[in-house]
Amino acid sequence: MTCIVYSDDYLLHTNEQHPEHAGRLTAIMDYLKKLPFYEKLVLTEPRKATEEEIEKVHSHEMVERAKRVGWLDMDTYTNEYSYEVAKLAAGGVLTACRTVEEHGGNAFALVRPPGHHATSIRSMGFCVFNNVAIAGSMLAEMGKRVLIFDHDVHHGNGTQDVFYERRDVMYQSIHLYPHYPGTGSISEVGEGKGEGYTVNVPLPHGAGDECVNEILDEILIPVAHQFAPDFILVSAGFDSHHADHLGGLSLSVNMYGEMIRKFSTVQPRIVCSLEGGYNLECLPKGVASELGVLCNMPVIFKDNVAGRECNDVVKKLKDVMKEYWEL
Numbered sequence: 577m578t579c580i581v582y583s584d585d586y587l588l589h590t591n592e593q594h595p596e597h598a599g600r601l602t603a604i605m606d607y608l609k610k611l612p613f614y615e616k617l618v619l620t621e622p623r624k625a626t627e628e629e630i631e632k633v634h635s636h637e638m639v640e641r642a643k644r645v646g647w648l649d650m651d652t653y654t655n656e657y658s659y660e661v662a663k664l665a666a667g668g669v670l671t672a673c674r675t676v677e678e679h680g681g682n683a684f685a686l687v688r689p690p691g692h693h694a695t696s697i698r699s700m701g702f703c704v705f706n707n708v709a710i711a712g713s714m715l716a717e718m719g720k721r722v723l724i725f726d727h728d729v730h731h732g733n734g735t736q737d738v739f740y741e742r743r744d745v746m747y748q749s750i751h752l753y754p755h756y757p758g759t760g761s762i763s764e765v766g767e768g769k770g771e772g773y774t775v776n777v778p779l780p781h782g783a784g785d786e787c788v789n790e791i792l793d794e795i796l797i798p799v800a801h802q803f804a805p806d807f808i809l810v811s812a813g814f815d816s817h818h819a820d821h822l823g824g825l826s827l828s829v830n831m832y833g834e835m836i837r838k839f840s841t842v843q844p845r846i847v848c849s850l851e852g853g854y855n856l857e858c859l860p861k862g863v864a865s866e867l868g869v870l871c872n873m874p875v876i877f878k879d880n881v882a883g884r885e886c887n888d889v890v891k892k893l894k895d896v897m898k899e900y901w902e903l
């Protein structure tokens with residue numbers, strides 16, 4: 577069973593002048609409804625996360641600050657609905673995880689605002705609360721080993737921050753580097769007990785499918801197998817697509833499905849959660865590519881683009897990770 581978690585209430589948090597506006601989600605839903613597999617998907621209503629659940633990851637002060645209407649940082653807006661919608665976004669991923677935990681299968685939480693930049697003490701980068709980190713922390717509390725894979729073009733500094741010293745939740749990220757928010761170098765590998773449990777893949781401008789496939793096959797998937805997660809959460813950001821205005825990587829739409837296919841060989845319990853993606857033509861296709869793989873009715877798009885090789889990154893990262901994993 578593949579479930580999608582969605583509510584029209586996610587559209588209430590919006591600002592038409594901002595790239596992260598409600599139209600992103602309407603574009604996705606409109607597109608999905610036209611696809612043959614849509615009928616197979618189980619549409620599930622999200623619940624709101626409680627303040628207690630949110631404060632397992634975020635400080636009380638940060639949660640209080642998020643109730644304000646205006647700007648939480650230079651690029652993170654809130655309107656009169658945002659606080660409740662942000663709780664519904666965090667709760668959406670919790671709902672998706674709970675459904676997968678109880679009924680098996682997999683899920684895609686089509687939520688907004690996104691989450692992966694929100695640190696334990698700060699909303700930032702369009703993100704109010706860290707939806708994936710809140711879900712990861714709930715799963716870890718249930719005794720699960722959790723792998724978070726982040727394919728947004730931006731490094732998920734918030735998620736890394738939350739789990740940096742833990743070994744029960746692994747964070748793997750591919751991202752353009754250097755780029756916003758500035759973190760995510762190879763040498764950031766975790767700290768204390770968590771050393772070796774953060775895997776950063778900083779990619780050069782223009783890196784594409786071939787490069788990411790190599791990284792996955794030679795490093796991320798072998799490390800994931802050794803970590804042996806009970807659950808995989810995907811921070812699904814589609815601004816890593818070659819046509820995204822906020823990006824700089826050269827992934828094709830089909831690569832999103834391919835990444836999910838590879839991770840499902842490690843653990844089929846997968847919950848994807850929407851992060852970035854601002855090209856309204858490509859974003860819905862990226863989601864469709866992942867959902868097609870999740871529900872076993874893959875869709876293939878005509879979308880080929882030549883990417884740049886990244887042998888340097890593969891070699892350097894392998895050298896660093898060999899210290900912790902068999903590679």
Ligand SMILES: [Zn+2]
Pocket residue numbers: 728729730813815851852853
């Ligand atoms: Zn992003």
